[in-house]
Amino acid sequence: MGKVLTIQPVTRIEGHASIAIELDDNGNVKDTKLHLMSLRGFEKFIEGRPAEEVPRIVNRICGICPWMHHLASVKAVDACFGVTPTPAGHKLRELCQVMAHINDKILHFFFLAAPDFVIGPDSDYAVRNVIGIVKAAPELAQQVVKMRQLGQMMLERFAGKAIHPIAGVTGGFAKPMTEVERVGLLRDTETLLDFAVYALDFAKNNVFNKYLDVISKLGTITTGFLGTVDDNGALRIYDGKLRLMQPTGEYVDFPCSEYTDYLAEHVEPWAYAKMPYAKSWQEGFSMDLDHPKGIYRSNTLARINVCDHIATPKAQAALEEFRAKFGRPAQFTLLYHWARLIELVYACERTIELLQDKSITDPNIRAKVEPKAGRGVGCVEAPRGSLIHDYTTDDNGCIVSANLIVGTTHNIAPMNMSVKQAATMLIKDGVYDQGMLNKVEMAVRAYDP
Amino acid sequence: MAVRVAEEWLHACSGCEVAILNIGEPLVELLSALDFVHIPVLMDHKYYGQTGEGKVLDIPEADVGIVSGGVGNEEHLEVLEEMRKKCKILIALGTCATHGGLPALLNNWDVNEAHKQIYKTITTDACTVPDQKVPKPLDRVYALDEKVKIDLMIPGCPPNSQHIAGAILALLNGEEVKLPTKSVCDTCPTVRKGKGDVKKVRRFLENAAYIAEEPIDKMRCLLEQGFMCMGPVTLAGCAKRGAPSCIIARVPCRGCFGPVRKGGNQMLDMMNALASNGIDFKSVIDRKNLLRFSGAHGLIRQQRPTV
Numbered sequence: 001m002g003k004v005l006t007i008q009p010v011t012r013i014e015g016h017a018s019i020a021i022e023l024d025d026n027g028n029v030k031d032t033k034l035h036l037m038s039l040r041g042f043e044k045f046i047e048g049r050p051a052e053e054v055p056r057i058v059n060r061i062c063g064i065c066p067w068m069h070h071l072a073s074v075k076a077v078d079a080c081f082g083v084t085p086t087p088a089g090h091k092l093r094e095l096c097q098v099m100a101h102i103n104d105k106i107l108h109f110f111f112l113a114a115p116d117f118v119i120g121p122d123s124d125y126a127v128r129n130v131i132g133i134v135k136a137a138p139e140l141a142q143q144v145v146k147m148r149q150l151g152q153m154m155l156e157r158f159a160g161k162a163i164h165p166i167a168g169v170t171g172g173f174a175k176p177m178t179e180v181e182r183v184g185l186l187r188d189t190e191t192l193l194d195f196a197v198y199a200l201d202f203a204k205n206n207v208f209n210k211y212l213d214v215i216s217k218l219g220t221i222t223t224g225f226l227g228t229v230d231d232n233g234a235l236r237i238y239d240g241k242l243r244l245m246q247p248t249g250e251y252v253d254f255p256c257s258e259y260t261d262y263l264a265e266h267v268e269p270w271a272y273a274k275m276p277y278a279k280s281w282q283e284g285f286s287m288d289l290d291h292p293k294g295i296y297r298s299n300t301l302a303r304i305n306v307c308d309h310i311a312t313p314k315a316q317a318a319l320e321e322f323r324a325k326f327g328r329p330a331q332f333t334l335l336y337h338w339a340r341l342i343e344l345v346y347a348c349e350r351t352i353e354l355l356q357d358k359s360i361t362d363p364n365i366r367a368k369v370e371p372k373a374g375r376g377v378g379c380v381e382a383p384r385g386s387l388i389h390d391y392t393t394d395d396n397g398c399i400v401s402a403n404l405i406v407g408t409t410h411n412i413a414p415m416n417m418s419v420k421q422a423a424t425m426l427i428k429d430g431v432y433d434q435g436m437l438n439k440v441e442m443a444v445r446a447y448d449p
Numbered sequence: 450m451a452v453r454v455a456e457e458w459l460h461a462c463s464g465c466e467v468a469i470l471n472i473g474e475p476l477v478e479l480l481s482a483l484d485f486v487h488i489p490v491l492m493d494h495k496y497y498g499q500t501g502e503g504k505v506l507d508i509p510e511a512d513v514g515i516v517s518g519g520v521g522n523e524e525h526l527e528v529l530e531e532m533r534k535k536c537k538i539l540i541a542l543g544t545c546a547t548h549g550g551l552p553a554l555l556n557n558w559d560v561n562e563a564h565k566q567i568y569k570t571i572t573t574d575a576c577t578v579p580d581q582k583v584p585k586p587l588d589r590v591y592a593l594d595e596k597v598k599i600d601l602m603i604p605g606c607p608p609n610s611q612h613i614a615g616a617i618l619a620l621l622n623g624e625e626v627k628l629p630t631k632s633v634c635d636t637c638p639t640v641r642k643g644k645g646d647v648k649k650v651r652r653f654l655e656n657a658a659y660i661a662e663e664p665i666d667k668m669r670c671l672l673e674q675g676f677m678c679m680g681p682v683t684l685a686g687c688a689k690r691g692a693p694s695c696i697i698a699r700v701p702c703r704g705c706f707g708p709v710r711k712g713g714n715q716m717l718d719m720m721n722a723l724a725s726n727g728i729d730f731k732s733v734i735d736r737k738n739l740l741r742f743s744g745a746h747g748l749i750r751q752q753r754p755t756v
Contacts, residue, residue, distance in 0.1 A: 006501040011493045014463045020582065035582050037524060040460060043570060044563040045554035050652055050735055056703060057741065060551045063464025063607065107470070111491065125493035131480050142477055149473040157690070160698030162471070163464045163607040164705070167698040169653065175699045176661045260572055267568060267576035272583050274573060284575075363661060369654045373674075390571075396734065403570040434499040441493075 002030065003299035005427075007437055010034075012112040012129070013449045015408070018316050019440060021423045027430020028330060029438050032420040034444065036273035036412065043402045051077045051168045051371065051393050059164045060271020061406065064107065065414035066164045067155075067405070068382035069389070071238070074168040076389040079257075079376025081170060081397065088362035095354045096159055096167070096237040097380060101237060101347040102192055103151040103162075104383040105340050108145040109199070113337055116442050117207040121214075122435030129358045140202075147195045154188050158183075172366035179361055184436035186355040193314075193348035200318060200341040208338055217425065219418035219443025221289065222247050224278060224296035225305045225419055226410060228381045229253070233308030235315075235346060237381040243306040243348065244296065249329055251306060252280070256379035259388055263405065266294075266413070275413040276405055287417050295417065298385025298410035299447060300339035305329035310342075312349035318342045332416050336446040371397020411447045418443040452621055455511035456488035457532055460552045460590060461518025465543035466490045468607040469515075472614045479614065482621065486511050496528075510535045513620055519545045519552055519745060520591040520727060524584035533597040538620065540601045541593045542613070548707040549745025553590040556613040556749040557737065560586045577753035592745035601626055606705035606742060608685050632709045633680035633702050636688040638666035641673060649732035650677040650723065657699050665692040671701045679704035682718035707743045714748055716740045 002025050008018035016037040026028040042061055046054050055073040059066035071093050078085060085093070111130045119128045119136065127135070134141040153334040158181055167174045177185075208215065224247050228240040236263060243250040244262055254262055265274035266285040277285045277294030286293035296302070305328055310316045319342055326335060377390045385407030392400045422443040426436045458466060470476065487494045497503035506527055516534025520526055533539055544550045555563055564578045564586065577658040593599050602610050612628055619626045629636075653676055659668040671678040678701035680693065686706045687694040695702050708715050716739040720730045733739070740749050 006497055008496050008501065009489045011489045011495070012491065014490070016458075033582070036458070037522075037583055039564065039567070039586070040521065040552045041563050041567055043567050044558060045551075048735065049738055052654055053703075053735075053738060057551060057554075060462050060606065062465065063462040063467050066462075066464065076721065107467075111470070125495075125499060128494040131485060131491070134480050138477075142474070145477055149471065152471055153473075156694075160696070160700065161694045163467050165698075166695050166700045166703075169656070169700070171654075174656055178661055184485055259647045263572060263647060265570075267573060267579065269579050270581040270583060272579050274568075276572075343553055366656050371652070371654065393561045398735065401570075403572060405572065432500065437500060438493065 027426040036271040039272040072378040075378025076376040077170040080374040080393040085172040089365045092173040105344040106148040171369040176363045189351045196344045196348045215334040219422045221417045225302035227303035227306040234311040235307035258349040259378045299338045304339040315346035385410045386409040451484035453511040456515045459518030460521035464607040465517035514539045517542045522584040540648040541599045544606040547602045548743035553744035556589045604707045631686040633683045636685045639670045641670045645673045647675045681722045
């Protein structure tokens with residue numbers, strides 16, 4: 001058996017993973033594996049908990065996207081108890097979810113991904129990071145830190161906590177928005193929209209156009225896509241129907257409550273994370289690079305591919321430019337970054353739309369709730385992909401069983417494929433270095449796992 | 450000379466790392482004064498060398514080490530022991546690190562049985578629990594000080610960004626680190642009228658009574674409104690804008706900073722607090738839930754297997 005190169009830990013991602021690259025006797029790539037190392041067991045330990053408490057437990061699944069778990073969970077509990085949130089409760093939830101996308105995208109692009117492009121993929125690891133950016137481009141760094149902080153503090157100011165939120169409650173929301181709060185948030189979001197437009201331009205000029213050759217090759221695979229759209233086919237991230245697109249571009253739409261008819265989860269013995277695949281394609285599961293089976297992707301590029309259009313003007317213009325260049329569906333893995341910044345613009349525009357509607361300050365924020373036995377599925381688009389929480393409750397409204405499909409996991413199988421594609425392309429005849437191994441990680445980082 | 454810092458996350462969610470970033474603009478200055486030698490969320494230092502040929506897990510030496518998350522598997526333990534070996538001062542950051550946090554709720558069950566069940570959900574294809582090249586789980590989830598000596602505890606889920614910045618600055622300047630020692634109630638401005646006529650605690654199925662335009666200090670204490678609120682038995686530290694974080698959202702406390710006293714038991718303390726106020730503690734429908742943030746240190750134990 002040849003040599004095994006171990007990249008551990010995979011860095012500038014959220015979570016614990018390692019990459020094993022197995023070389024043959026000639027030093028060429030024989031196989032690769034992305035090992036997901038962590039299992040905490042939320043599906044088990046929410047058993048027995050009163051369902052209305054669960055949204056403030058499962059938010060701890062992810063400290064970067066706690067709002068997503070919080071709100072998918074609130075929706076699932078609503079469905080278990082058969083309650084419809086009041087219109088203002090619904091709007092406040094969407095507002096927080098969309099605002100949380102803003103911070104997340106700034107964090108991922110500038111703090112985690114950008115060092116590879118701004119400092120350079122082959123540069124020394126000691127400077128290829130956000131601290132390196134602080135030193136190399138202090139003005140940009142200062143602005144990025146300031147904007148991300150503004151977004152986080154808007155959530156904290158209005159909803160008490162930005163990390164591990166508590167304000168979403170079954171039936172609606174725990175506190176109404178005052179007119180003073182609405183005006184303040186609106187003013188701040190306008191600042192964030194200006195930054196989002198700047199960020200997209202900055203990235204187009206300094207990253208995407210400069211690295212177009214790398215983007216067209218590194219980690220590129222051909223798959224289907226999953227995302228959420230409204231009845232007009234427009235991009236949605238809080239509510240809508242799921243759209244599962246085949247690699248050919250054909251698609252089917254379905255309500256999230258029917259997800260078990262379309263999706264299943266494969267398990268490999270070398271990764272704790274499950275690997276969702278498109279069961280409804282009836283071709284099984286395979287990560288073979290030339291003949292993948294059941295493989296689709298989720299997260300930004302997927303949402304940008306499955307939507308027919310975006311209902312806000314600046315994001316729509318960015319989508320049109322993107323589609324004119326790369327078609328639909330676009331398959332290059334590194335385009336996840338570009339799609340991420342289009343969504344950043346959308347998230348700012350959508351936040352402004354929601355805040356311009358004064359009915360968001362309606363004090364009727366929570367519907368009457370009675371705990372009872374039921375089953376409920378809640379879904380939102382998390383930054384990392386379609387997030388599904390599925391609970392069953394007993395007569396007392398406590399959790400009997402739960403099934404979660406977490407955003408990142410949709411991309412576990414595709415990430416494995418991208419790693420294999422990148423490693424095979426880069427490592428030849430036993431020649432490798434830290435820059436090449438970092439490029440393999442860049443194929444993972446694009447998915448923002 | 451700059452202070453060298455190493456950071457690691459174990460059985461964690463990254464919320465503590467986001468709390469570090471939420472220090473905000475002072476962070477830019479702080480980053481320049483510190484010399485990060487290892488921090489997987491931001492920096493590409495690898496355990497086994499940059500081309501992965503090393504045989505032993507290696508983290509560079511540092512003056513200050515910060516670890517978030519509890520200890521749930523063999524890799525966590527190996528990383529924690531290496532951090533202890535290489536760092537002069539070791540900080541446990543966040544409630545998972547100090548008290549086990551939410552993942553320690555799994556201590557209710559046999560870990561292997563729980564894992565088996567997780568791989569049998571309705572959408573999961575038939576399989577066995579992954580066991581190749583993934584770290585084996587320990588028998589239960591531990592807080593860090595159950596495994597190594599810890600020099601400073603900064604609890605919170607998430608921890609308060611200002612505590613993190615304050616602790617780092619104090620260590621930079623060779624000063625004593627100051628952290629809150631009172632209870633959440635001591636930082637809560639809501640109106641308390643003393644013993645009320647509440648006999649049972651309610652689930653949070655309806656919102657608290659308050660007037661939205663009025664500040665928090667006009668709202669009646671949530672426990673006195675009859676809601677389970679764990680402020681009395683929870684360490685202070687979450688208050689930022691003149692009130693505890695959850696109270697700002699008009700939502701009761703669930704104890705995420707852990708017990709007020711080191712070694713305290715939030716469930717027993719809360720039961721005592723309810724009983725001494727004449728509230729029937731049997732009205733709490735899920736008592737184990739009161740240890741949801743502090744189940745390590747053997748406080749949450751495995752239920753006897755049901756036949």
